[in-house]
Amino acid sequence: xIILEDSIKVNSTxxxxxxxxxxxxxxxxxxxxxxxEHVNLEWIEGEPFVEGSVLAIEEYLNDNLQRLKYRITRIxxxxxxxxxxxxxxxxxxxxxxxIIDQMGDKSCMFKAWGKIRFPKWLFxxxxxxxPGKLAASLKHMKEEGENLKRAVEKLD
Numbered sequence: 001x002i003i004l005e006d007s008i009k010v011n012s013t014x015x016x017x018x019x020x021x022x023x024x025x026x027x028x029x030x031x032x033x034x035x036x037e038h039v040n041l042e043w044i045e046g047e048p049f050v051e052g053s054v055l056a057i058e059e060y061l062n063d064n065l066q067r068l069k070y071r072i073t074r075i076x077x078x079x080x081x082x083x084x085x086x087x088x089x090x091x092x093x094x095x096x097x098x099i100i101d102q103m104g105d106k107s108c109m110f111k112a113w114g115k116i117r118f119p120k121w122l123f124x125x126x127x128x129x130x131p132g133k134l135a136a137s138l139k140h141m142k143e144e145g146e147n148l149k150r151a152v153e154k155l156d
Contacts, residue, residue: 008148098113
């Protein structure tokens with residue numbers, strides 16, 4: 001199995017990070033402000049950031065448009081958001097989460113985490129038409145964290 005993860009220290013509270021992240025996930029325009037590769041976000045079942053709700057997103061990885069659907073399966077405000085991919089991505093990826101851990105009075109660690117059910121050699125063989133998908137995914141995760149850090153730290 002493959003674990004994709006990235007973490008970054010943010011000089012802000014978990015509550016501020018969670019609120020900023022929740023705001024980015026409310027609509028297309030807010031979502032696009034988070035990362036230049038983000039194209040669209042739409043809640044297709046339920047309300048934003050409510051357990052059981054389903055969102056559809058579009059974003060680019062290595063100039064390839066990805067159309068993905070996720071179900072929010074667990075929220076522990078302000079520290080955890082768990083979201084699982086829906087079919088057909090669920091055949092490959094088993095789950096994702098954002099983790100926000102308190103580090104001090106005014107700092108926290110923001111971690112993006114995802115799990116792919118296949119060993120790396122098999123995943124790479126399956127994705128010959130999209131070379132660099134793992135590297136592009138890690139780069140995208142890192143940039144999302146950096147963009148979140150810059151934006152949240154400006155709020156103070």
